[in-house]
Amino acid sequence: MICFFFAMRCEAIPFIRLLGLKRDSSFGGFEVYRGEDITLCVTGMGKVDAACAVSAVLSSVLDIEHTLVVNIGVCAGRKAGEIYRISRLHDEDSGKDQYPDMLLKTDYPEICLHTSDAFKLDDNFTDDMSEFVYDMEGAAVFRAASSYVSPDRILLFKVVSDSGSPEGVTEELCIDLIGRYSEKLIGEINEIYASLPSSGVYDEANKIFVKYSDLYHCTEYMNNTLNRLIRFALSEGVDIDYMLAGYLPIENKKAANEALSDVERRLILS
Structure with missing residues (x-):
């Protein structure tokens, strides 16, 4: 099973369309779509909703040992339109760092992701260790998913939508930004999933x-x-x-x- 998690429906639309997913109205509490060996969940914005959605979906998966968790969405950062794979997560509210397993390589540049429940309203994207991008869900998705699958089965990809000015991030912009990379991402994610051991x-x-x-x-x-x-x-x-x-x-x-x-x-x- 590949489980996709998006904060907003507009981020998920390119994947719903490309994968031909159908709404599962029987799943209460969150917007869930299904396909063959695929579940996609729109979690809602913020760490609490993201963590609850991840736990609800993954707790319902029967073959959890053969499950890949993927979080994709827009973020704030310096380079608008750039896509990154997340190699370090920093929760600004708790101060804790988490490190995804990076043994399985992709073609995308790697970067740190800062997560907090508040919108980022400034253009500072450097911490004591490196440059970072910023969202409101990523660290919570990773932490919740880590209770069900090992870190090598959690992938996070973020596309920069703004540099700390969320008022300019429209649904149309999110669909366009995620759509630019959706076909290639699906191909790479399928390859990684196929390589998972039996x-x-x-x-x-x-x-x-x-x-x-x-x-x-x-x-x-x-x-x-x-x-x-x-x-x-x-x-x-x-x-x-x-x-x-x-x-x-x-x-x-x-x-x-x-x-x-x-x-x-x-x-x-x-």
């Missing part, structure tokens, strides 16, 4: 994870890293069991972190 691979991944979680003295954060590296490696046909065994014995958490970083580097280069 349920049999999940069983193998879980066995390898259980084996090395203790051997690597993993913290919760390290477990998340180990889990996504194992799943990615198996989807690429890499013998991750052999690779992880090559770093044993692991004496402490520092050595484990260094080993996992090296495994990630090798997987990216392979």
